[in-house]
Amino acid sequence: MPDFSITEFLRPGDLVAIGEATAEPRTLVARFLDAARDIDDLTALCGYALDDIWHSVPDGHPTVMSYAAHGSLRKLAATGQLQILPCHLSSVVRFIRNGTLPVDVVLIQLPPADADGFHSLGATVGYLVDALDSARVVLAEINPNMPRTNSSRRIHQSRITATVTSDIPLPGSPTRPATEVDRTIAANVATLIPDGASLQLGVGAIPAEITKVIRERSGLRIRSNLIGDWIFDLVDSGAVDISVAGSCTTGMALGSRRLYDFVDGNTGIDFVHLDELLAPATLATCDPFIVVNSALQVDLLGQVNAESLGGLYVGAVGGQVDSFRATRMAKSGLSVIALPATNPAGDKSSIVAQLTGPTTSLQSDVDIIATEYGVADLRATTAAQRAERLIAVAAPAHRDKLRTELTGGHRTER
Template identity: 30%
Template sequence: MTQALYAARLMSAAEAVALIPSGARVAMGLGVSQPPAILKALADRAEARQVEGLRLYYLLSTAIAGDTVLRYDLMDRIQPNSLFYGKVERALEVQARADGRRVVELIPTGFQQTPRLLTHEIGVDTLLTTVSPMDAEGYFSFGTNTDYNQPVSRTAKRVILEVNPHMPRVFGDCTIHVSQVTALVEHAVPLLQVPKAAPQPADTLIGGIIAGLIEDGSTLQMGIGALPDAVCAALHDHRDLGIHTEMMTPGLVALMKAGVVNGARKSLHPGKAVFAFCMGDQDTYDHLHENPDLEGHPVSYTNDPAVIARNDRMISVNATLEIDLHGACCSEYLNGSQFTGSGGQLDFVRGAYRSDGGRSIIACHATAAKGTVSRIVPRLAGPVTTPRNDTHIVVTEYGRVDLKGLGSSDRAMALIGLAHPDFRDGLQQAASQQGLI
């Protein structure tokens, strides 16, 4: 029966995207799950002006989308609605400004809210994403990307899947049955890989400070990049760590392989590493495949602060771009423009602090632009990602401070102490002008 359903839904990419009408509200998979064959066919259709007025919703686009549906010449037929900016959106913005246009809309949101936003407020009617091959019972795994793919698949009128044998089969609440699928496109292609960033000396210093704040038996949430990798590298002498994270990274996988992470003391999903999506190298994807120690779940679950808080000794580690003298953080705006997005930072900041024995850590280098700009600033240059009320522990290469319980004056002085020495006098003057000291 399942094989018959599969055969009935199997078609070419061109045939599949022909099912998408003009004016459709389309959700595209995040990151690794963006389906190359389907997106190219949709771009070809838009280029031929066979479809128009498409509204495309997504987080974290990659070159897969940038070379197809997010091409600048298609912006009059495909309207990008990004919930998390990246390199592709920033490049489109540069082109659009030169032409006096605006082509990308940012929809501000926390990551945990994304499934409801897409399914209810926006009412997405089409899902395009990549899945693993079907199993004997007729189920596909969303593999690297359960996140919003699984919730949207439950409500969308059209679910168009690219079946890729390179997509790992992952356990957890991360499957879809063939009977729920509109169209299937088979396409075997290696998954997109994210190269590992080389750590700077400041990363190693910060990683060591953060590792000293993490007790054996803690549960971790980490982002991607050189700084979180440095934290993971400094944890190899720890024991019985667990994982509950939005993003599974190579650094976390390395801890699993080393036996440092085993989930033995987890109070929620003991023995299981829980995540919403994954980006990394091939070794990371291989580790996910049919691994009973890992579970993929929708981001509405992984990033729910109430769920996060059920993990005792929850440790959240996130990076920021700026911290003001009150302790508020902007983690998404740079040089007067949107740079990334809110993501799940505030979800985990709040969830970790609610956890029994938990700690929320915000980390950054003390300076940027080769030491010419301080990341500790008098006032933020962009929107607040983490409010001052929520910021817990802040770490730079100059140390750490726990802001909880500190008054405004003590906060300002403590944060100035985390700044590069070249900027401390100026920050003290600014604090005095603001009446903080």
């Protein structure tokens, strides 16, 4: 159909699910936010949002809800305008599928359709895939900059209610430059990765540095919900051979234009739904499956806070627990938290006696804590042993205080 007014497709009370990362349709989002000023009780369900237009959302018009305070949503979290869904990413997917989160409208960015009228989902097979089947309205922004990726997940143009076109460049990863601390942490994590490992790394400075260290490995496989430009380190060096079926499986690519060109039509990179990424039968072939995640704090039992500090929500439950528990379904596996031992100023320890925010990952879900001071292996350890190993990888200036808090009764053997 010709260009349209988005207001004709919106109803008061609608839950509007919006594509994340490269699937975020910037033209449609702008129209939606403008229309939402005059339509009551709209809720925007977002994922990894990268468009700064979210910074200008009037309070409550619409209500903005997300499973993560990442990207451009962090400012909304800081002002109290972001409603957080504190649940696993797999639960968000399930809630959409079973109608617990009843999505009425989908806004998504797609590449042009193929000769048979099917649109690839591009560089993001995100949390709202199931909503494409159930939503009352699907509005798509068709952008030739979006790659056509190798995936069984597609949408036929007949399922789309209306479209707009744009040629806005795809967003890149907001990764900061690596520091010497990042490089040291990466080197410590790399000691855990043998030839033939299957990896989940995500994006960020530490994952990018890890891949530089493991370039000389052989037979590596990627099974990661998100890949970045670090994939080139592994493919170019031969550590990952994408001519081998199943060697690189992901749900999202986020990085440079080079990355989007690389995944465009590349049959060696499989883009899958989260259910497929975590399929037990496939995980059982991984030996080992090594998952590396980040955190804000780790306490002396090995519990992880990846969500908030100082009362400010800045992270997510996200897929951390999903992926950590996936290592238990593999033939062998390791769940790894990689984090600097202190905040950037060095005055606050990331290893703490007690978490000051939510417990994202349980002590029983975490195997390894890696900082720039070493690797704490928490497998088959008592509470007292865990505490001593974690203190050993804390920053030296904070170790005495941690021991005092430990012996002062904050942590006891149980």
